[in-house]
Every structure is written in structure tokens, then in C-alpha cells.
Amino acid sequence: MTRKNNILLAATHLLAVKGFKETSMAELAKVAEVAQGTIFYHYKTKEDLFLAILKSFQEDIVAEFSRYRQAQQSACGLDMVAGVIDFYLHMASQMEERFMLLHRHDAHELARSNAEFHACLEAIYDCLIDIFEQAILAGQKDGSIGECSPRRMAMIVFTMVDGLVRFHTYNLYDVGGLYEDVVRVCEAMLKNNIQ
């Protein structure tokens, strides 16, 4: 049991940091401190192993985000959006490597030919966008957020926040000070009626 878990942990790290094709089973075996054969005993193929990682990520992320949704009870919907952004960024740094997995093309490419990958990715993204949508809907109910398509706005906010995480991963610009700006910008664009 320890070994199977070692493999999963080491593989998550390597696939996130180096990518699917760039990670060899020989290297993984070394990092996980098992024999190469052991990996294939637990996971039929390299793709299978990747899928197992993604599935465990899906479970964890869905659990984590639904736990947050139930725990929080902010004053108004607009503040909830700010809270969700904060929580998203917190999660992204907590699960940094697994979020990197989402930002690579590997999973998305496999999703094109493998239905299980596709379903898994869809579930993850739905969960991520849902949490923004819920906050916006709450804001529309209490009047703190203007008339708009909640789903579309949720996708736009998600796009912004996720882009920030990506920027940070790529390390091209110092993104530290942008977090607060993004929160303010989102509030500005939501509290006013947009068309």
C-alpha cells in the first residue's frame, strides 16, 4: 500500500513539473523508490497512471470546494465573489502541482481520444466555475450584483483568476500585487449593471 501511494505521489510531482512525455517510467521508479515492474503491477499503462492521478485530483478538489461552499456565509454575494477568488488562489497554491497538471496540454490532449480523461477534466472545470457562479447568483438575489448571465460572468472571472495562477507558474512577471487588483476589478465589473 505504501508503494502504490509512493508511485502516485512521485508521479504527480513529475507529471506536473516535467510533463507526461518528458517523464520516464525509469525515472519515476527511481523517485518513488520502487522497481519499474512495480509501477506496471499497479497501473496497467502510463496513461492509466495519469488517469488515476487526475481522478484523485477530481475527488479532492470537488470535496474541498463543496466543503468551502457549505462553510461560508458572507454578508452579500459580491463579498462572496471576493471570498471565492481568495479561496481559489489559496487552493491553487495549496495544490500547486496538481493545478499545473491542469495547465499542461497533456491531459487536454488525452481527453480528445480518451472519454474518461474528458469526463474527468469536465468535472474539474465544472466544479471550479460552479463555485463562482453560485456566488454571483447569490449576489443577484441580494441585489449586490447587477443583471447578467451568471454562468458567463463566472467563466470570465474564472478566466482572470486562473490566468493569474498561470502567470505565476510561468514566472514571467511578478504577479504578487495583482491579486488585490483582480479582486477590485471583479467587484467593479459585477456591482454595476452590465447591459
Added chain:
Amino acid sequence: MTRKNNILLAATHLLAVKGFKETSMAELAKVAEVAQGTIFYHYKTKEDLFLAILKSFQEDIVAEFSRYRQAQQSACGLDMVAGVIDFYLHMASQMEERFMLLHRHDAHELARSNAEFHACLEAIYDCLIDIFEQAILAGQKDGSIGECSPRRMAMIVFTMVDGLVRFHTYNLYDVGGLYEDVVRVCEAMLKNNIQ
């Protein structure tokens, strides 16, 4: 000359669609309709070839965007921002494959160990963000855009628009209707004083 260009074109396509590691020189030779040796006659290594592609992209994108900057003379800065978003999305669909190249981790990973890659990527991103910044600065001058850090706002707008392009590439959601929303959202967040 024809062959060298064939190689560059075919390589751009393959690297964008399949990725660096996933593209073999044998396959490239077949697509470019040259012998494998010919590729290595013109480009010392696979990495060299990639760098040549990125450099040519840099030149083209810088030229294209500075041409646009000089050509346009919109009414006010706020409208200019909308115009720039439009232009960016237009460019991204015109140069779809090369933008895909930017979104892959390949170039960013090479940039970590190879200074030329780093410089090239930095130049490209600077150019992309600059054009948004210019529009925001113009808007602040003519009063159509409120007080804010132009660079930071430019990065946020860029993050949104680029995220949209990425969404489209990954094909997870129908992103068609979002274009107009993003333009409206950007206007809403810029025309009001934030902070």
C-alpha cells in the same frame, strides 16, 4: 531556400499542434518533404529549430502589433481598449498555431535554462501587454479611463483575453458568446475609478 522554409513551416505546425517532445524529426522530415539530414544541415539541433520558429514569431508579432498601433486612431482611449481586444483576438485566430506555441509549456521550460528563449518570450509578452497599456494610457489622458496603474490593468485585461483564447484552444466550453461580454466587462472595469 524552399526547403529551409518548408522545414520551418512544417515544424511550426507540428510543434504547435503536437508539442516539442511529441514531434519527432523523422515525422517532421516526412511532413516537410525533406531528408532527415537536411533538417540538421540548416538547424544544428531540435532546440535550435524551435528557437528559430520563436524568433520569427517574435519578429512577425512585433511588426504586426506596431503596425496596428500606428494605423489606428480611435475616438477615445476606452474605445481603443475595445479595439485592441478585437485586434488581439483577430491576431490570435490569424496566427492560431503560433499562439498555441506560447500556451504550451515547452517554450517556457526551455526559457528557464536557455537565455535566448527567455529573451524571446519576454519580448513577445512585453509587446502583447504594451499594446493594452498604450490604450489605457491614452484613455487616462482623455479622461475616458479612471485612475489606475496602466501596466497592471493591462496585464489583467491581457490575462482575460488570453484566457479566452486558451479556453477556445482547449475546446472545453463554447466560448463564442463570451467575446462581447469580455469587451463590455473591460469597459465597465476601466471607465470607473477603481480604488
Added chain:
DNA sequence: AAAAATTGATTGAGTAGTCAGTATAAAAGG
């Protein structure tokens, strides 16, 4: 005839996945 461009067979390192066999430990039988 000298220089530049092109070729494809070849090389050696690296790849995912297999497999015959070994270790471990729990259950069954004496």
C-alpha cells in the same frame, strides 16, 4: 572544379511495457 545543399543508412542512448521468478504473509491442514 569548388562550394553548398541534400540524402538516408547508421549509431547509441533512451523508451514503455513484459515476464519469469522471488519475497511476504495470511489461510488451511496435519
Added chain:
DNA sequence: CCTTTTATACTGACTACTCAATCAATTTTT
């Protein structure tokens, strides 16, 4: 309590194959 059986976990050498890069030989251009 001590064997024997059975199932599961594990091992690393091995296979068949792919890869980037090389190079001697050939063709094309100047």
C-alpha cells in the same frame, strides 16, 4: 504449533522500438 498452500506484492533483466544526431556519399549551384 508447525508446515504447506495460495494469493498478492514486488523485482530487475529483457525486448522491441523510437529518438536526435552524425556522416560519408551524392547531387545541385556557383
